[in-house]
Amino acid sequence: MGSEKVNRHCAIWQCLRNITSMNTKLAVVGKLIDGVSDQVQEEMTLIIEGEHITSVEPTKPESIAFMKADGTEVVDLTAYTVMPGIVDAHMHFFGVPSHKLYLIPTENEAYRVLRATSEANAMLRAGITAARCLGSSVSPSLRRAINEGLVPGPRLVVSGEFICSSNGTWDHLYLPLPWMRELGMLADGAEEVRQKVRERLRQGANVIKVGLSQAGVGDRYHPWGEDPYQNVPAYSLEEVMALTEEAHSNRVRVSAHCISDWSVRSALEAQVDVIEHGYPISEQTRERVVESGTIVTTTASQILYHKQAAHEYQYANYEIELFDRHLGIMRENFEAGLAAGVKYALGTDLVGRPTHPQDEAAKEFEIVVDWGMTPMQAIKAGTAMSADALGMADEIGTLEPGKFADLVAMKDDPLSDITALQRIDFVMKGGEVIRHSDEEVLNREEARW
Secondary structure (H helix, E strand, C coil), X not given: CCHHHHHHHHHHHHHHHHHHCCCEEEEEEEEECCCCCCCCEEEEEEEEECCEEEEEEECCHHHHHHHHHCCCEEEEEEEEEEEECEEEEEECCCCCCHHHHHHCCCCCHHHHHHHHHHHHHHHHHCCXXXXXXXXXXXXXXXXXXXXXXXXXXXXXXXXXCCEECCCCCCCCCCCCHHHHHHHCCECCCHHHHHHHHHHHHHHCCCEEEEECEECCCCCCCCCCCCCHHHCEECCCHHHHHHHHHHHHHCCCEEEEEECCHHHHHHHHHCCCCEEEECCCCCHHHHHHHHHHCCEEEECHHHHHHHHHHCCCCCCXXXXXXXXXXXXXXXXXXXXXXXXXXXXXXXXXXXXXXXXXXXXXXXXXXXXXHHCCCCHHHHHHHHHHHHHHHCCCCCCCCCCCCCCECCEXXXXXXCCCCHHHHHCCXXXXXXXXXXXXXXXXXXXXXXCCC
Protein backbone atom coordinates (compact mmCIF):
# COMPACT_ATOMS: atom_id res chain seq x y z
CA MET A 1 0.00 0.00 0.00
CA GLY A 2 1.43 3.38 -1.02
CA SER A 3 2.21 6.01 1.61
CA GLU A 4 -0.50 8.32 0.22
CA LYS A 5 -3.13 5.60 0.56
CA VAL A 6 -1.94 4.72 4.08
CA ASN A 7 -2.11 8.35 5.13
CA ARG A 8 -5.61 8.66 3.70
CA HIS A 9 -6.84 5.59 5.60
CA CYS A 10 -5.20 6.85 8.80
CA ALA A 11 -6.95 10.19 8.38
CA ILE A 12 -10.31 8.46 7.86
CA TRP A 13 -9.68 6.25 10.88
CA GLN A 14 -8.85 9.24 13.12
CA CYS A 15 -11.89 11.15 11.89
CA LEU A 16 -14.14 8.18 12.56
CA ARG A 17 -12.63 7.70 16.02
CA ASN A 18 -13.44 11.34 16.80
CA ILE A 19 -17.02 10.85 15.63
CA THR A 20 -17.58 7.60 17.51
CA SER A 21 -16.57 9.25 20.76
CA MET A 22 -19.81 11.26 20.62
CA ASN A 23 -22.37 8.51 21.24
CA THR A 24 -22.83 7.81 17.54
CA LYS A 25 -25.21 5.42 15.80
CA LEU A 26 -25.32 4.53 12.13
CA ALA A 27 -28.65 3.75 10.48
CA VAL A 28 -27.79 1.99 7.23
CA VAL A 29 -30.80 2.35 4.92
CA GLY A 30 -31.94 0.45 1.84
CA LYS A 31 -34.39 3.10 0.56
CA LEU A 32 -34.73 6.59 2.03
CA ILE A 33 -37.66 9.01 1.81
CA ASP A 34 -36.22 12.07 3.51
CA GLY A 35 -39.37 14.24 3.47
CA VAL A 36 -37.62 16.94 1.45
CA SER A 37 -37.04 15.48 -2.00
CA ASP A 38 -39.64 13.74 -4.15
CA GLN A 39 -36.96 11.21 -5.09
CA VAL A 40 -36.24 8.02 -3.17
CA GLN A 41 -32.55 7.61 -2.37
CA GLU A 42 -31.00 4.15 -2.18
CA GLU A 43 -28.16 2.79 -0.04
CA MET A 44 -27.87 5.74 2.33
CA THR A 45 -26.50 6.06 5.85
CA LEU A 46 -27.75 8.35 8.59
CA ILE A 47 -25.08 9.31 11.10
CA ILE A 48 -26.76 10.02 14.44
CA GLU A 49 -25.00 11.64 17.36
CA GLY A 50 -27.06 11.55 20.53
CA GLU A 51 -30.58 12.59 19.59
CA HIS A 52 -29.81 14.30 16.30
CA ILE A 53 -28.90 13.47 12.72
CA THR A 54 -25.51 14.91 11.84
CA SER A 55 -25.10 13.58 8.31
CA VAL A 56 -27.01 11.82 5.54
CA GLU A 57 -24.69 10.30 2.96
CA PRO A 58 -24.25 7.38 0.56
CA THR A 59 -23.40 4.13 2.31
CA LYS A 60 -19.68 3.31 2.38
CA PRO A 61 -19.18 -0.26 3.65
CA GLU A 62 -15.51 0.33 4.45
CA SER A 63 -16.33 3.35 6.64
CA ILE A 64 -19.04 1.39 8.43
CA ALA A 65 -16.59 -1.43 9.05
CA PHE A 66 -14.11 1.03 10.60
CA MET A 67 -16.75 2.55 12.86
CA LYS A 68 -18.27 -0.77 13.88
CA ALA A 69 -14.84 -2.05 14.82
CA ASP A 70 -14.45 1.00 17.05
CA GLY A 71 -17.69 0.22 18.89
CA THR A 72 -20.21 2.29 16.96
CA GLU A 73 -23.76 0.93 17.04
CA VAL A 74 -25.03 -0.01 13.58
CA VAL A 75 -28.74 -0.35 12.81
CA ASP A 76 -29.21 -2.51 9.74
CA LEU A 77 -32.18 -1.16 7.78
CA THR A 78 -30.94 -2.21 4.37
CA ALA A 79 -34.08 -4.31 3.76
CA TYR A 80 -36.41 -1.42 4.58
CA THR A 81 -37.85 1.83 3.31
CA VAL A 82 -37.06 4.53 5.88
CA MET A 83 -38.90 7.86 6.29
CA PRO A 84 -39.49 10.50 8.97
CA GLY A 85 -41.69 9.54 11.89
CA ILE A 86 -45.42 10.15 11.49
CA VAL A 87 -46.70 13.44 12.91
CA ASP A 88 -50.40 13.50 13.86
CA ALA A 89 -51.27 17.18 13.66
CA HIS A 90 -54.65 16.86 15.43
CA MET A 91 -55.67 14.31 18.07
CA HIS A 92 -56.92 14.15 21.66
CA PHE A 93 -55.95 12.42 24.90
CA PHE A 94 -59.34 12.49 26.61
CA GLY A 95 -58.42 9.58 28.89
CA VAL A 96 -61.88 8.00 28.88
CA PRO A 97 -63.40 5.29 26.64
CA SER A 98 -64.16 6.88 23.28
CA HIS A 99 -67.81 5.78 23.31
CA LYS A 100 -68.31 7.41 26.73
CA LEU A 101 -67.02 10.93 26.21
CA TYR A 102 -69.74 12.22 28.51
CA LEU A 103 -67.48 11.00 31.34
CA ILE A 104 -64.83 13.63 30.63
CA PRO A 105 -66.16 16.24 33.09
CA THR A 106 -66.61 13.75 35.95
CA GLU A 107 -64.01 10.99 35.57
CA ASN A 108 -61.11 10.90 38.03
CA GLU A 109 -58.26 12.98 36.60
CA ALA A 110 -55.53 10.56 37.72
CA TYR A 111 -57.22 7.70 35.87
CA ARG A 112 -57.46 9.84 32.76
CA VAL A 113 -53.75 10.61 32.85
CA LEU A 114 -52.87 6.93 33.29
CA ARG A 115 -55.12 5.91 30.41
CA ALA A 116 -53.61 8.64 28.22
CA THR A 117 -50.12 7.39 29.13
CA SER A 118 -50.98 3.95 27.76
CA GLU A 119 -52.37 5.53 24.60
CA ALA A 120 -49.23 7.63 24.12
CA ASN A 121 -47.02 4.56 24.37
CA ALA A 122 -49.12 2.74 21.76
CA MET A 123 -48.85 5.73 19.44
CA LEU A 124 -45.07 5.83 19.67
CA ARG A 125 -44.74 2.12 18.99
CA ALA A 126 -46.94 2.56 15.91
CA GLY A 127 -44.50 5.11 14.50
CA ILE A 128 -46.21 8.34 15.56
CA THR A 129 -43.19 10.19 16.90
CA ALA A 130 -44.91 13.58 17.34
CA ALA A 131 -48.47 14.79 17.78
CA ARG A 132 -50.60 17.78 18.67
CA CYS A 133 -53.25 17.21 21.36
CA LEU A 134 -55.81 19.91 20.65
CA GLY A 135 -58.07 19.79 23.66
CA SER A 136 -57.64 17.83 26.88
CA SER A 137 -57.04 18.92 30.44
CA VAL A 138 -54.62 16.01 31.01
CA SER A 139 -52.30 16.71 28.07
CA PRO A 140 -49.92 19.22 29.76
CA SER A 141 -49.13 16.69 32.52
CA LEU A 142 -48.63 13.92 29.97
CA ARG A 143 -46.32 16.09 27.87
CA ARG A 144 -44.27 16.95 30.95
CA ALA A 145 -43.89 13.29 31.94
CA ILE A 146 -42.79 12.34 28.41
CA ASN A 147 -40.31 15.22 28.21
CA GLU A 148 -38.81 14.21 31.56
CA GLY A 149 -38.35 10.63 30.35
CA LEU A 150 -40.77 9.19 32.89
CA VAL A 151 -43.06 7.55 30.32
CA PRO A 152 -42.68 6.74 26.61
CA GLY A 153 -44.64 8.71 24.06
CA PRO A 154 -44.46 11.04 21.06
CA ARG A 155 -43.16 14.58 21.18
CA LEU A 156 -46.24 16.57 22.10
CA VAL A 157 -47.60 20.02 21.45
CA VAL A 158 -50.64 20.46 23.73
CA SER A 159 -53.41 22.98 24.20
CA GLY A 160 -54.70 21.85 27.56
CA GLU A 161 -58.45 22.32 27.76
CA PHE A 162 -60.47 23.83 24.90
CA ILE A 163 -61.54 27.46 24.90
CA CYS A 164 -65.14 27.94 23.84
CA SER A 165 -68.06 30.28 24.37
CA SER A 166 -71.11 29.56 26.49
CA ASN A 167 -73.29 27.27 24.35
CA GLY A 168 -70.22 27.03 22.12
CA THR A 169 -68.40 24.25 20.32
CA TRP A 170 -67.59 21.95 23.25
CA ASP A 171 -69.97 23.22 25.92
CA HIS A 172 -71.43 20.13 27.67
CA LEU A 173 -75.07 21.15 27.42
CA TYR A 174 -76.22 18.31 29.69
CA LEU A 175 -74.40 19.95 32.63
CA PRO A 176 -75.62 22.98 34.57
CA LEU A 177 -73.89 26.17 33.44
CA PRO A 178 -72.19 26.79 36.84
CA TRP A 179 -70.61 23.31 36.62
CA MET A 180 -69.28 24.11 33.15
CA ARG A 181 -67.77 27.34 34.39
CA GLU A 182 -66.03 25.39 37.16
CA LEU A 183 -64.37 23.24 34.47
CA GLY A 184 -62.65 26.38 33.17
CA MET A 185 -63.47 25.88 29.50
CA LEU A 186 -65.89 28.74 28.85
CA ALA A 187 -64.93 32.30 28.00
CA ASP A 188 -67.21 35.08 26.74
CA GLY A 189 -66.09 38.51 25.59
CA ALA A 190 -62.67 39.81 24.60
CA GLU A 191 -61.34 40.20 28.12
CA GLU A 192 -62.43 36.70 29.20
CA VAL A 193 -60.77 35.04 26.21
CA ARG A 194 -57.55 36.93 26.96
CA GLN A 195 -57.69 35.70 30.53
CA LYS A 196 -58.37 32.15 29.38
CA VAL A 197 -55.29 32.18 27.15
CA ARG A 198 -53.20 33.24 30.13
CA GLU A 199 -54.69 30.45 32.23
CA ARG A 200 -53.87 27.87 29.56
CA LEU A 201 -50.25 29.02 29.39
CA ARG A 202 -50.01 28.86 33.17
CA GLN A 203 -51.30 25.27 33.04
CA GLY A 204 -48.57 24.23 30.59
CA ALA A 205 -50.17 24.62 27.15
CA ASN A 206 -47.88 25.46 24.24
CA VAL A 207 -50.64 25.98 21.68
CA ILE A 208 -54.11 27.49 22.08
CA LYS A 209 -57.23 25.75 20.75
CA VAL A 210 -60.42 27.72 20.22
CA GLY A 211 -63.80 26.77 18.75
CA LEU A 212 -65.04 29.25 16.13
CA SER A 213 -68.05 27.37 14.79
CA GLN A 214 -70.90 25.52 16.46
CA ALA A 215 -74.14 23.76 15.65
CA GLY A 216 -77.31 25.73 15.10
CA VAL A 217 -80.01 25.95 17.75
CA GLY A 218 -81.73 22.58 18.11
CA ASP A 219 -78.99 20.50 16.45
CA ARG A 220 -78.41 17.24 18.28
CA TYR A 221 -74.69 16.97 17.42
CA HIS A 222 -73.38 20.13 19.00
CA PRO A 223 -69.61 20.26 18.25
CA TRP A 224 -69.84 19.67 14.49
CA GLY A 225 -73.48 20.34 13.66
CA GLU A 226 -75.87 18.11 11.77
CA ASP A 227 -75.35 20.09 8.56
CA PRO A 228 -72.00 21.90 8.26
CA TYR A 229 -73.58 24.49 5.96
CA GLN A 230 -75.92 25.49 8.79
CA ASN A 231 -73.28 26.00 11.51
CA VAL A 232 -73.20 29.40 13.20
CA PRO A 233 -70.46 31.64 14.66
CA ALA A 234 -69.30 30.80 18.17
CA TYR A 235 -67.24 33.98 18.62
CA SER A 236 -67.24 37.48 17.21
CA LEU A 237 -64.25 38.66 15.20
CA GLU A 238 -63.37 41.02 18.07
CA GLU A 239 -63.15 38.08 20.48
CA VAL A 240 -61.05 35.98 18.10
CA MET A 241 -58.64 38.84 17.49
CA ALA A 242 -58.24 39.38 21.23
CA LEU A 243 -57.43 35.70 21.67
CA THR A 244 -54.85 35.53 18.88
CA GLU A 245 -53.25 38.79 19.98
CA GLU A 246 -52.79 37.46 23.51
CA ALA A 247 -51.41 34.13 22.32
CA HIS A 248 -49.04 35.66 19.79
CA SER A 249 -47.73 38.15 22.34
CA ASN A 250 -46.65 35.07 24.30
CA ARG A 251 -45.14 33.50 21.14
CA VAL A 252 -47.71 30.72 21.13
CA ARG A 253 -49.69 29.61 18.11
CA VAL A 254 -53.47 29.44 17.81
CA SER A 255 -55.39 26.59 16.25
CA ALA A 256 -59.10 27.01 15.46
CA HIS A 257 -61.96 24.57 14.99
CA CYS A 258 -63.63 25.82 11.79
CA ILE A 259 -66.58 24.04 10.20
CA SER A 260 -68.20 26.79 8.13
CA ASP A 261 -67.17 29.42 5.64
CA TRP A 262 -67.65 32.21 8.19
CA SER A 263 -65.37 30.60 10.75
CA VAL A 264 -62.54 30.10 8.23
CA ARG A 265 -62.79 33.72 7.11
CA SER A 266 -62.80 34.82 10.74
CA ALA A 267 -59.69 32.71 11.42
CA LEU A 268 -57.89 34.28 8.47
CA GLU A 269 -58.86 37.79 9.50
CA ALA A 270 -57.65 37.21 13.07
CA GLN A 271 -54.39 35.57 11.90
CA VAL A 272 -55.08 32.15 13.38
CA ASP A 273 -52.04 29.99 12.67
CA VAL A 274 -53.65 26.65 11.77
CA ILE A 275 -57.21 25.93 10.63
CA GLU A 276 -58.71 22.65 11.81
CA HIS A 277 -61.18 20.85 9.51
CA GLY A 278 -61.66 23.93 7.28
CA TYR A 279 -64.86 23.06 5.43
CA PRO A 280 -67.28 23.84 3.84
CA ILE A 281 -65.90 26.99 2.27
CA SER A 282 -66.54 29.09 -0.82
CA GLU A 283 -64.16 29.40 -3.75
CA GLN A 284 -63.32 32.95 -2.66
CA THR A 285 -62.44 31.83 0.87
CA ARG A 286 -60.36 28.97 -0.53
CA GLU A 287 -58.38 31.48 -2.59
CA ARG A 288 -57.74 33.49 0.57
CA VAL A 289 -56.51 30.36 2.38
CA VAL A 290 -54.07 29.65 -0.45
CA GLU A 291 -52.87 33.27 -0.63
CA SER A 292 -52.28 33.41 3.12
CA GLY A 293 -50.35 30.14 3.19
CA THR A 294 -52.32 29.06 6.25
CA ILE A 295 -52.13 25.34 6.98
CA VAL A 296 -55.39 23.38 7.07
CA THR A 297 -55.44 20.13 9.03
CA THR A 298 -57.39 17.17 7.67
CA THR A 299 -59.42 15.10 10.14
CA ALA A 300 -61.14 12.47 8.01
CA SER A 301 -60.25 9.50 10.22
CA GLN A 302 -62.49 10.68 13.03
CA ILE A 303 -65.63 10.54 10.90
CA LEU A 304 -64.64 7.33 9.14
CA TYR A 305 -64.06 5.57 12.48
CA HIS A 306 -67.48 6.74 13.66
CA LYS A 307 -69.02 5.14 10.58
CA GLN A 308 -67.15 1.90 11.23
CA ALA A 309 -68.31 1.82 14.87
CA ALA A 310 -71.92 2.76 14.17
CA HIS A 311 -73.40 -0.75 14.14
CA GLU A 312 -71.50 -2.26 17.06
CA TYR A 313 -72.06 0.74 19.30
CA GLN A 314 -75.65 1.33 18.17
CA TYR A 315 -75.38 4.87 16.88
CA ALA A 316 -78.66 6.68 16.28
CA ASN A 317 -79.79 6.92 12.66
CA TYR A 318 -79.40 10.70 12.66
CA GLU A 319 -75.75 10.32 13.71
CA ILE A 320 -75.03 7.89 10.87
CA GLU A 321 -76.66 10.28 8.42
CA LEU A 322 -74.74 13.32 9.66
CA PHE A 323 -71.41 11.50 9.55
CA ASP A 324 -72.11 10.53 5.94
CA ARG A 325 -73.02 14.15 5.19
CA HIS A 326 -69.88 15.55 6.84
CA LEU A 327 -67.56 13.04 5.19
CA GLY A 328 -68.94 13.74 1.73
CA ILE A 329 -68.64 17.52 2.13
CA MET A 330 -65.18 17.16 3.68
CA ARG A 331 -64.02 15.13 0.68
CA GLU A 332 -65.42 17.63 -1.84
CA ASN A 333 -63.64 20.48 -0.08
CA PHE A 334 -60.39 18.54 0.24
CA GLU A 335 -60.33 17.71 -3.47
CA ALA A 336 -61.03 21.35 -4.36
CA GLY A 337 -58.38 22.54 -1.90
CA LEU A 338 -55.80 20.10 -3.22
CA ALA A 339 -56.37 21.36 -6.76
CA ALA A 340 -56.17 24.99 -5.59
CA GLY A 341 -52.92 24.52 -3.64
CA VAL A 342 -54.11 24.54 -0.02
CA LYS A 343 -51.34 23.46 2.37
CA TYR A 344 -52.68 20.35 4.11
CA ALA A 345 -51.24 18.77 7.24
CA LEU A 346 -52.54 15.36 8.28
CA GLY A 347 -54.45 15.09 11.53
CA THR A 348 -56.83 12.38 12.62
CA ASP A 349 -58.95 13.79 15.46
CA LEU A 350 -58.76 10.33 17.02
CA VAL A 351 -59.65 10.23 20.72
CA GLY A 352 -58.88 6.71 21.96
CA ARG A 353 -60.13 3.18 22.20
CA PRO A 354 -62.35 1.36 21.64
CA THR A 355 -63.72 3.19 18.60
CA HIS A 356 -60.97 5.73 17.74
CA PRO A 357 -57.51 4.29 18.61
CA GLN A 358 -54.87 7.01 18.30
CA ASP A 359 -52.19 4.51 17.28
CA GLU A 360 -54.01 4.03 13.95
CA ALA A 361 -53.17 7.53 12.72
CA ALA A 362 -51.64 6.09 9.54
CA LYS A 363 -55.19 5.52 8.28
CA GLU A 364 -55.29 9.24 7.41
CA PHE A 365 -52.59 8.68 4.75
CA GLU A 366 -54.72 6.01 3.09
CA ILE A 367 -57.78 8.28 3.08
CA VAL A 368 -56.07 11.31 1.51
CA VAL A 369 -54.45 9.14 -1.16
CA ASP A 370 -57.91 7.77 -1.97
CA TRP A 371 -59.06 11.40 -2.19
CA GLY A 372 -56.40 12.44 -4.68
CA MET A 373 -52.99 12.93 -3.09
CA THR A 374 -50.06 10.97 -4.44
CA PRO A 375 -48.37 8.73 -1.86
CA MET A 376 -45.38 11.09 -1.77
CA GLN A 377 -47.65 14.11 -1.25
CA ALA A 378 -49.38 12.30 1.60
CA ILE A 379 -46.09 11.33 3.24
CA LYS A 380 -44.85 14.93 3.11
CA ALA A 381 -48.20 16.20 4.43
CA GLY A 382 -48.08 13.77 7.36
CA THR A 383 -44.45 14.48 8.22
CA ALA A 384 -42.94 17.81 7.08
CA MET A 385 -46.20 19.78 6.80
CA SER A 386 -47.57 18.35 10.03
CA ALA A 387 -44.32 19.27 11.76
CA ASP A 388 -44.85 22.81 10.47
CA ALA A 389 -48.38 22.79 11.93
CA LEU A 390 -46.85 21.86 15.30
CA GLY A 391 -44.38 24.74 15.03
CA MET A 392 -41.54 22.23 14.96
CA ALA A 393 -40.44 22.36 11.33
CA ASP A 394 -36.86 23.17 12.38
CA GLU A 395 -36.67 20.09 14.61
CA ILE A 396 -38.66 17.22 13.08
CA GLY A 397 -40.57 16.15 9.97
CA THR A 398 -37.63 15.51 7.63
CA LEU A 399 -34.44 13.47 7.81
CA GLU A 400 -31.78 16.15 7.56
CA PRO A 401 -28.67 17.13 9.52
CA GLY A 402 -29.62 19.02 12.65
CA LYS A 403 -33.06 17.41 13.00
CA PHE A 404 -34.05 14.93 15.69
CA ALA A 405 -33.43 11.33 14.65
CA ASP A 406 -37.14 10.47 14.56
CA LEU A 407 -37.72 7.86 11.89
CA VAL A 408 -39.72 4.79 10.95
CA ALA A 409 -39.04 1.89 8.62
CA MET A 410 -41.13 -0.76 6.89
CA LYS A 411 -40.43 -3.69 4.60
CA ASP A 412 -43.28 -2.78 2.23
CA ASP A 413 -42.99 0.23 -0.07
CA PRO A 414 -45.40 3.03 0.95
CA LEU A 415 -45.07 4.67 -2.46
CA SER A 416 -46.53 1.55 -4.05
CA ASP A 417 -49.00 0.84 -1.24
CA ILE A 418 -49.68 3.65 1.22
CA THR A 419 -51.21 1.17 3.68
CA ALA A 420 -47.62 0.03 4.36
CA LEU A 421 -47.59 2.86 6.93
CA GLN A 422 -50.09 0.80 8.90
CA ARG A 423 -47.49 -2.01 9.12
CA ILE A 424 -44.41 -0.21 10.44
CA ASP A 425 -41.59 -2.52 11.53
CA PHE A 426 -39.11 -0.12 13.11
CA VAL A 427 -39.40 3.07 15.16
CA MET A 428 -36.67 5.40 16.39
CA LYS A 429 -37.23 8.58 18.41
CA GLY A 430 -34.35 10.90 19.19
CA GLY A 431 -31.79 8.25 18.25
CA GLU A 432 -33.32 5.64 20.56
CA VAL A 433 -34.66 2.45 19.02
CA ILE A 434 -38.21 2.10 20.29
CA ARG A 435 -39.30 -0.91 18.33
CA HIS A 436 -37.74 -3.39 15.90
CA SER A 437 -40.25 -6.06 14.99
CA ASP A 438 -37.65 -8.42 13.54
CA GLU A 439 -35.44 -8.09 16.63
CA GLU A 440 -32.41 -7.22 14.51
CA VAL A 441 -30.39 -6.02 17.48
CA LEU A 442 -27.67 -3.41 17.18
CA ASN A 443 -24.23 -4.85 16.48
CA ARG A 444 -25.51 -8.41 16.20
CA GLU A 445 -22.91 -11.09 15.39
CA GLU A 446 -24.28 -11.94 11.96
CA ALA A 447 -24.36 -8.34 10.67
CA ARG A 448 -22.76 -7.96 7.25
CA TRP A 449 -20.09 -5.48 8.45
